[in-house]
């Protein structure tokens with residue numbers, strides 16, 4: 001059996017080596033390392049794939065979130081509602097811009113924003129809501145957009161873990177994750193569903209004016225060379241990363257399909273065990289003309305009920321099975337965010353699940369032997 005890895009980037013690269021190498025070579029030969037033609041190519045290809053009017057490439061997913069908030073003109077003191085259970089970037093950029101991160105709890109099934117808690121968190125200072133499509137499944141965007149429109153708020157989607165996922169409306173219509181909110185941010189960190197070979201990110205929007213504003217902000221606030229109209233940042237997707245992404249984008253659907261197949265196998269092998277709460281089973285759905293991806297399994301995350309999660313993780317590690325815990329400490333309890341004086345009792349679900357969750361290896365190269373071995377080890381631990 002191949003050595004089990006949390007993410008097998010090398011195995012994936014081996015299968016697309018010639019496409020990636022040719023694409024990178026094109027950049028090397030042209031020496032257009034910054035803002036080369038492949039950056040524009042990738043932008044256009046991604047706009048088409050997502051069905052959004054504007055993609056603004058940038059340096060990483062954290063910048064993408066920050067720039068999205070700058071583009072919306074959020075000002076110090078404004079409040080932004082997001083979730084307690086996410087990667088720190090989401091909250092970090094809110095704090096960095098002098099905005100106030102108002103954290104709410106998540107749902108116990110999908111681990112995304114509990115939309116029933118949003119309206120209570122809204123104050124006259126609230127300006128935006130940031131849903132995170134955690135682990136590859138979209139938050140309840142339909143309700144979030146309704147609440148936002150009722151209270152005149154912006155919605156910023158954090159799509160770092162949901163590239164290629166579809167959001168399915170109650171009437172059956174589906175839209176790519178990132179194409180619904182006023183603006184969206186994603187990351188192309190190597191281990192993400194669409195990853196480059198370094199850092200990368202992008203912002204999406206259907207709003208022409210906002211897109212114009214964002215294009216300036218990523219480039220020192222310049223709309224005309226050496227005319228700095230707003231305070232901006234330097235956040236570029238470099239041409240070599242764009243070359244990698246351009247070569248990989250055509251494979252994104254097949255990568256997400258491979259993740260779903262692995263998730264389905266995990267579900268089959270681990271189903272029916274009372275102490276394991278598996279991810280929702282909504283894997284692939286097809287409508288008449290195209291495939292719909294409800295869940296793109298950035299992570300395959302399980303909750304271990306009434307048992308010792310950390311011992312399970314150590315047990316799996318001792319059998320050479322890497323295992324992640326996303327995320328072990330809720331953001332409301334992190335030292336950096338103590339100043340916001342969060343209320344412990346506001347986060348029963350995050351507090352509970354942060355003690356129970358573990359994520360099994362999930363990537364595009366997992367094979368049946370590996371899944372057998374991993375699931376057997378989990379079952380062995382449970383005795």
Ligand SMILES: *Cc1c(COP(=O)(O)O)cnc(C)c1O
Pocket residue numbers: 060061062063086087089090132158160161186187188189199200201
């Ligand atoms: C990875 C990630 C980010 C940040 O992306 P970087 O490219 O690493 O800056 C933001 N939000 C979530 C939910 C993420 O998983």
